[in-house]
Amino acid sequence: MSHELRTPMNAIIGYSEMLAEDAEDDGNDEMIPDLEKINAAGKHLLSLINDILDLSKIEAGRMDLYLERFDLAQMLEEAVHTIQPLIDKNSNELVSDIADDIGAVRADLTKLRQALFNLLSNAAKFTDQGTITLIGRREDRNGVEWVVVSVTDSGIGIPPDRIDHVFEEFSQADDSTTREYGGTGLGLPISRRFCRMMGGDITATSVPGEGSTFTIEIPATVDALEAAKSAQETFDAAPDLSTSGHPILVIAGDRDEYVPLGELEEKLRSLEAAELVVLEGVDHFFMTGLAEVGRNTRRWLGD
Numbered sequence: 001m002s003h004e005l006r007t008p009m010n011a012i013i014g015y016s017e018m019l020a021e022d023a024e025d026d027g028n029d030e031m032i033p034d035l036e037k038i039n040a041a042g043k044h045l046l047s048l049i050n051d052i053l054d055l056s057k058i059e060a061g062r063m064d065l066y067l068e069r070f071d072l073a074q075m076l077e078e079a080v081h082t083i084q085p086l087i088d089k090n091s092n093e094l095v096s097d098i099a100d101d102i103g104a105v106r107a108d109l110t111k112l113r114q115a116l117f118n119l120l121s122n123a124a125k126f127t128d129q130g131t132i133t134l135i136g137r138r139e140d141r142n143g144v145e146w147v148v149v150s151v152t153d154s155g156i157g158i159p160p161d162r163i164d165h166v167f168e169e170f171s172q173a174d175d176s177t178t179r180e181y182g183g184t185g186l187g188l189p190i191s192r193r194f195c196r197m198m199g200g201d202i203t204a205t206s207v208p209g210e211g212s213t214f215t216i217e218i219p220a221t222v223d224a225l226e227a228a229k230s231a232q233e234t235f236d237a238a239p240d241l242s243t244s245g246h247p248i249l250v251i252a253g254d255r256d257e258y259v260p261l262g263e264l265e266e267k268l269r270s271l272e273a274a275e276l277v278v279l280e281g282v283d284h285f286f287m288t289g290l291a292e293v294g295r296n297t298r299r300w301l302g303d
Helices: 002-026 029-059 072-089 109-125 160-167 175-181 187-197 224-235 261-270 290-301
Strands: 067-071 093-098 104-108 131-141 144-153 201-207 211-219 248-253 284-289
Touching: 002 029, 067 072, 072 093, 072 109, 072 131, 104 109, 104 211, 109 131, 109 144, 109 187, 109 211, 160 187, 160 201, 187 201, 187 211
Parallel strands: 093 131, 248 284
Antiparallel strands: 067 104, 131 144, 144 211, 201 211
């Protein structure tokens, strides 16, 4: 599925870049803005595809950690350099305050970097002509070394009653934020799950109109066994429906899939089984692969 989704989008992005270069060489300047829009839309869709694939892997319990030792200060500096164009786009200033003793860490470099990029890009997007501060520290907590990386902005902020919603899939602070700034509402939830898989977390504080602070905290040395336990806990973090008191429908198919109720009848018709199911009163609907039906049903309904 990964290749089937990513390869066509990469082709669209690549060909749009080639056509833009050809148009520039041939002096067809009037074509360049449209080609740039195609390229930007392709990159946006590819980013969305990547997020959805990451989320599906996490929820299926198939997201792996690749632990390695690396220089955290160097990674942070590279992230600052990469994100600088986004910082400049809204005339913001980026202040970096990385402790000299932050040292090396053993973690998943790619996932930690992705989480940091998400925090920095969000800060850049929601701040206009302001200041974004990146702080990195190493702390001793009961004999265990942790690294703490925070991103603080002077942007629009988040209302207190909406702060938890930013960590929910496909959710942002409010609808007006989505309309004005765009986004899918997947970046923060995925970043938090990555950090929790490594035994850490992402937390947030905010004051509307003054700005927000998002903080990544992970052990300086991620233990493989503890990481595996944290990954399983992340997988098991689906809502407990066993005591909801509402009817739940589970259908075994050839793949894992969550289907919104609005698509239930169409999905069942495609299986030629609509007449076998009573739809009235069903509040939750899941389709699950045959190999996973036992485990997933226990996860959703309780043992």
